[in-house]
Amino acid sequence: MMFSSRDMPSPSSMFSAYASMTASVMLMRSMANDLIPQPIRGYLANAFRYLIKPHSPNLTLVIEESSGIARNQVYDAAEVYLSTRVSPLNERLKIFKSPKEKRLTIRLEKGEKLVDFYGGAELKWRFICAESENNNPSNNNIAIRSEKQYFELCFHKEHKEMVLDNYLPFILEKSKEMKDEERDLKMHTLNTSYCYSGIKWDSINLEHPSTFETLAMEPELKKAVVEDLDRFVRRKDFYKTVGRAWKRGYLLYGPPGTGKSSLIAAMANHLKFDIYDLQLANIVRDGDLRKLLLATANRSILVIEDIDCSVDLPERTRHADARKQADVQVRNLNYSSYSASIFFFFF
CATH class of the missing domain: 3.40.50 (Rossmann fold)
Structure with a gap:
C-alpha cells in the first residue's frame, strides 16, 4: 500500500489534535480531583504503580542490631554463624584476637556479601553499615554521627516459611553452641x-x-x-x-x-x-x-x-x-x- 504526502495530516492539524487531547486530559483530571476524595485518589495511584511496577520473586529480611532499646538476638546469632561460612569470594573481613583467646575471631566487613545454602535454598547475606547524623538537643543541636548496622537476608519467596520456621531457628541454636564451646568470660x-x-x-x-x-x-x-x-x-x-x-x-x-x-x-x-x-x-x-x-x-x-x-x-x-x-x-x-x-x- 502506498501513501502520498497528501494523505498525511498537516502539522497544524496534528498540533490541534494534541492540544485537544491535552485539554481533555486536564479536564478529566480536574473533574477527578473535584469528585474523588484524596484518600481514594492516593489508593488508586498506589494500585496503578503496583500494577505497572515489575515484581521481584525474591524477599529480603532486614535484621537490625537492636529493636528499640533491646538487642536483636537474631543479629548476634547471624554475626557468629556467618563467620563459619566465609568463602574465598569474600574480599574484606574483620579479624581480632585477645591474648587469652585460642583462635581468631572473624567477622564480615561492611558491604560484604555471603551465600549460604539450607534445605536446597540459596540464601544471600549482606552486612551493611549506614551512617547518619542526629541533632543532640542537650548540646545546642550539634550534629552527632552514629552508625547503624544490620544484615540483609535475600531469598526466593517460595522459601519464606522454611527460612522463618527452620533456617533462622537453626542459626540461633548453632550460634549458641559455638558460643558455649568457645566461651571467653x-x-x-x-x-x-x-x-x-x-x-x-x-x-x-x-x-x-x-x-x-x-x-x-x-x-x-x-x-x-x-x-x-x-x-x-x-x-x-x-x-x-x-x-x-x-x-x-x-x-x-x-x-x-x-x-x-x-x-x-x-x-x-x-x-x-x-x-x-x-x-x-x-x-x-x-x-x-x-x-x-x-x-x-x-x-x-x-x-x-x-x-x-x-x-x-x-x-x-x-x-x-x-x-x-x-x-x-x-x-x-x-x-x-x-x-x-x-x-x-x-x-
Whole structure:
C-alpha cells in the first residue's frame, strides 16, 4: 500500500489534535480531583504503580542490631554463624584476637556479601553499615554521627516459611553452641563517649585469676557461698514456678583491699558468667539505664559499685543504716527482664 504526502495530516492539524487531547486530559483530571476524595485518589495511584511496577520473586529480611532499646538476638546469632561460612569470594573481613583467646575471631566487613545454602535454598547475606547524623538537643543541636548496622537476608519467596520456621531457628541454636564451646568470660564497662543514641557497653576479656581455690576466705563461709551459687543455678524452674525473676542479690561492703573484687571474679570464674561493671554516676537519664540493663546478656553478673555514693543516703557514716537504705533501693529496682543474673551492690 502506498501513501502520498497528501494523505498525511498537516502539522497544524496534528498540533490541534494534541492540544485537544491535552485539554481533555486536564479536564478529566480536574473533574477527578473535584469528585474523588484524596484518600481514594492516593489508593488508586498506589494500585496503578503496583500494577505497572515489575515484581521481584525474591524477599529480603532486614535484621537490625537492636529493636528499640533491646538487642536483636537474631543479629548476634547471624554475626557468629556467618563467620563459619566465609568463602574465598569474600574480599574484606574483620579479624581480632585477645591474648587469652585460642583462635581468631572473624567477622564480615561492611558491604560484604555471603551465600549460604539450607534445605536446597540459596540464601544471600549482606552486612551493611549506614551512617547518619542526629541533632543532640542537650548540646545546642550539634550534629552527632552514629552508625547503624544490620544484615540483609535475600531469598526466593517460595522459601519464606522454611527460612522463618527452620533456617533462622537453626542459626540461633548453632550460634549458641559455638558460643558455649568457645566461651571467653567478658568484663563489660560503660563506653564514656556519649552520643545522642545513648551510652553502651564495651567489653574486654576477663583475665582475673581469682578462684574459690585461691580466695582467702573462711572455709565455712566460702563453702556456704559456693553452695548458694550452685543452688541458684539449679533452681531456674523453681523461680519460674513461683513467678519470680531468676536473680540473686549480694551486698558487699568494706574498705578497699578487703577482697570484694576478688570475690566477684571468683564467682564469675566459678559460674562462667560475664561481668557488667555499672557506675551509676555516669548515668544521666532513666532511659539510658533501662537500655543498659536490657543490653546485658543472660548468664551475667551486674556490679554496681559505691552505691552509697550514688543514692541519697542520709547517714553514710553508719554502716547499719546505710545497708538498710541500700537494701530498700535494691528491692525497689525492677530487673524482671533478666534470667540467670547476679546483682552486686557495693559500699
